Every structure is written in C-alpha cells, then in structure tokens.
Amino acid sequence: MQPHLLPPLPCYLNGAYSTLPDAKVSVMDRGFIFGDGVYEVVPVYAGRLFCFAEHMARLDRSLAELRIRNPLSRDQWREVALKLIAEFDHSTLADGQNGAKTPSDQLIYIQITRGVALRDHVMPADLEPTVFVMASAMKPPTAEQRAQGVTCVTADDFRWKKAHIKTTSLLGAVFSRQISADVGAVETVMFRDGFLSEAAASNVWVVRNGTVYGPPRDHLVLEGIRYSLFESICQAEGIPFELRRVSRDEVFAADELLLSSATKEVLAITRLDDKVIGDGKPGPVCARLLAAYQRAKAASES
Ligand SMILES: Cc1ncc(COP(=O)(O)O)c(C=O)c1O
Structure with a gap:
C-alpha cells in the first residue's frame, strides 16, 4: 500500500x-x-x-x-x-x-x-x-465466533527461545499465524517438544475437570496480560488454576480449550485440526471467565 x-x-x-x-x-x-x-x-x-x-x-x-x-x-x-x-x-x-x-x-x-x-x-x-x-x-471476535467457538490448527513451535520478550522481530509468529490463515482457521496452536507453548498471537488454556491449566511463565511463551488476570478471576470465582507443562494429548483431551489475548479476551477453540474439542461448543468455564472479564472491563480506570 x-x-x-x-x-x-x-x-x-x-x-x-x-x-x-x-x-x-x-x-x-x-x-x-x-x-x-x-x-x-x-x-x-x-x-x-x-x-x-x-x-x-x-x-x-x-x-x-x-x-x-x-x-x-x-x-x-x-x-x-x-x-x-x-x-x-x-x-x-x-x-x-x-x-x-x-x-x-x-x-x-x-x-x-x-x-x-x-x-x-x-x-x-x-x-x-x-x-x-x-x-x-478494536476488532473483537464476532458474535458467531463467541457462540460457536473457533477452529484452530496445530504446528511445531519453530520460533526462537526468547518468546517471553514482546519484540517486533515477529517473523516466527507471522509464519506460524499464516499456517492457520492458509486454511481459514483463527489461530495456530504451537507445541515445542510435545508440550503446549502458545498460539501465534494468543495464549492457550486447557480446561479439564473444572481446572484451568496453562503453560508455565517461562522463556517459551509470552506472558499475556491475561495470565495474571485469569489467575485472579479464577481465584475469585473458585476455579482451580494451575500453571504446568501441558502435553499434546492433554490438549486434545480437553473439556474446553481457550485462547486469550487483548482482542480475543477469552475465546473457545471448539475444533483443533480435524478433532472436535469437548462437546464442540464453548463451555461453562469459558462463559464464567468471559462474564468476569466483562465486569473487570466495566470497573477499569484510565
Ligand atoms: C505470542 C503471543 N502470546 C500471547 C499473547 C497474548 O498477550 P496479551 O494477553 O497480553 O494480549 C500475544 C498477544 O499479542 C502474543 O503475541
């Protein structure tokens, strides 16, 4: 342009x-x-x-x-x-x-x-x-994406090992995101050595038996601002929250799979590659996080 x-x-x-x-x-x-x-x-x-x-x-x-x-x-x-x-x-x-x-x-x-x-x-x-x-x-998710959840694809995490820095050197993220864009999917969920890291421009959360799991805060992920926000929302809502390494099998076996970012807030992944996640609809934990998120927005100050 x-x-x-x-x-x-x-x-x-x-x-x-x-x-x-x-x-x-x-x-x-x-x-x-x-x-x-x-x-x-x-x-x-x-x-x-x-x-x-x-x-x-x-x-x-x-x-x-x-x-x-x-x-x-x-x-x-x-x-x-x-x-x-x-x-x-x-x-x-x-x-x-x-x-x-x-x-x-x-x-x-x-x-x-x-x-x-x-x-x-x-x-x-x-x-x-x-x-x-x-x-x-701001271009938030559409009403349909909120209601139905979104489709994502998986890829190897081929980015560098300083993913915790929010740097403008983003070619790894650009390549990663393009993998999903090429097939009309919303995000690329990445795995390093068989464990979940994050998505091209979002963090990824697994919900299993009512607990929210996310990868640890380390050099392999960008710690989204929603890490601490979800931690405090979960604490206030009585939802167990745990940061630990999450295997690829656990991701596919999730009851709910969630994306988070400044624009997505929290958004359900209901299909990953060719697999349906959970019952194929955004689940109750996603709904509770999203509702609490809206209350936090209403209470925010400049
Ligand atoms: C690689 C990556 N992970 C996670 C996130 C989510 O961070 P935040 O919740 O602060 O928007 C982003 C946001 O752009 C990102 O680029």
Whole structure:
C-alpha cells in the first residue's frame, strides 16, 4: 500500500502527533533493519485504558531484555495514549441520537526501537530510541465466533527461545499465524517438544475437570496480560488454576480449550485440526471467565 493511501489514524512519533500517512522513520532505524525493538498492545474500552499498569510493566521487562532505556515516564505514556484515544474518537465517531458521542473501544499500539544507526549487529550504546504509538479500532471476535467457538490448527513451535520478550522481530509468529490463515482457521496452536507453548498471537488454556491449566511463565511463551488476570478471576470465582507443562494429548483431551489475548479476551477453540474439542461448543468455564472479564472491563480506570 502506498503510504499516502493509509487511513489517517492518529499517531505519535518521537514527540510529534500526526496521522499514519504523514509519520516517517529513517531507513536506518534498527527496527526496520533488524526488527530491533519491542511493542505493546493495550485495549481501550469506552475510552478507558484496560490493565495499563500491567502493560507498562511488561514493556519495561521487554525493554530491559533488549537493553533499551524506557524513553518516557509512565505518566507520559498515559498522556500520549489518552490524547490518541481522544483524537481517534474525535476523527471517527458519529454523533449519537442525542448528540452525545460515545467513546469507542480501541487498541493503543506502542513500539519502541533502539533508534537510528549505521548497520552493525552490535548494539550501539546511547542511541535515541524511536517511539511510535497509534490508535486503531478494536476488532473483537464476532458474535458467531463467541457462540460457536473457533477452529484452530496445530504446528511445531519453530520460533526462537526468547518468546517471553514482546519484540517486533515477529517473523516466527507471522509464519506460524499464516499456517492457520492458509486454511481459514483463527489461530495456530504451537507445541515445542510435545508440550503446549502458545498460539501465534494468543495464549492457550486447557480446561479439564473444572481446572484451568496453562503453560508455565517461562522463556517459551509470552506472558499475556491475561495470565495474571485469569489467575485472579479464577481465584475469585473458585476455579482451580494451575500453571504446568501441558502435553499434546492433554490438549486434545480437553473439556474446553481457550485462547486469550487483548482482542480475543477469552475465546473457545471448539475444533483443533480435524478433532472436535469437548462437546464442540464453548463451555461453562469459558462463559464464567468471559462474564468476569466483562465486569473487570466495566470497573477499569484510565
Ligand atoms: C505470542 C503471543 N502470546 C500471547 C499473547 C497474548 O498477550 P496479551 O494477553 O497480553 O494480549 C500475544 C498477544 O499479542 C502474543 O503475541
């Protein structure tokens, strides 16, 4: 797509607010040359940032792994995000019946790269990081996907062994996701050495005999913000929750199989490869997690 044909979504680049067609970075940006950067995707409900502190904490962890300093304070990040959220609503929302505007559900995408330098694999010290933030519309699962669950496929986890870093080096994830896209499936559930890791852009949960199981928080998975959220929801709901290695057989024998991510929230997988999972419908644990999730959204503050 030619840059000038991009939609005029509001964005922030290195201190200046503009729109996607006008935002430009150097060809020598290490994000472009090496994928040398990190990112975050923060959901926004009715104009309010959801789990912002948790996303900021994960951003700090990813930056520390790459030895990039965080160029903005938490208050500055919040200020940029809130400004883009308001700008997005201002530029896209139609007036409601009474003339009032309803804040929309959005995603705030944050990307920080190491900055601009002549090409050399060695990490140059003291570069000015490149900071990019944009607002876009949230595209949640459809009503049909929520009601029926979705189909996913499995694949070997061929990504690198630092999956815990939310880096913009995403070719492994792109290849993985394409495996499911090629057959019209919603996600690719990956296994490493016969054990569940995660999906291309989501975490994966197994429900068996009423317990929610997920892979451990280690270097082989990206710890989604929903890890701790589900843990606390399960605790409050009296649903047993356990993190441990989960075998491929256990995945296929699940009563319920779930995806989680900022946009999917929690979404049932009802078919995996050519097998029906459980009774082929989204199950009761999925419904309870989703209901509690909606209450958490309603209670969230910016
Ligand atoms: C590889 C991977 N795992 C898990 C997740 C889910 O993370 P979160 O719940 O924070 O959106 C994502 C989100 O993009 C991801 O890319």
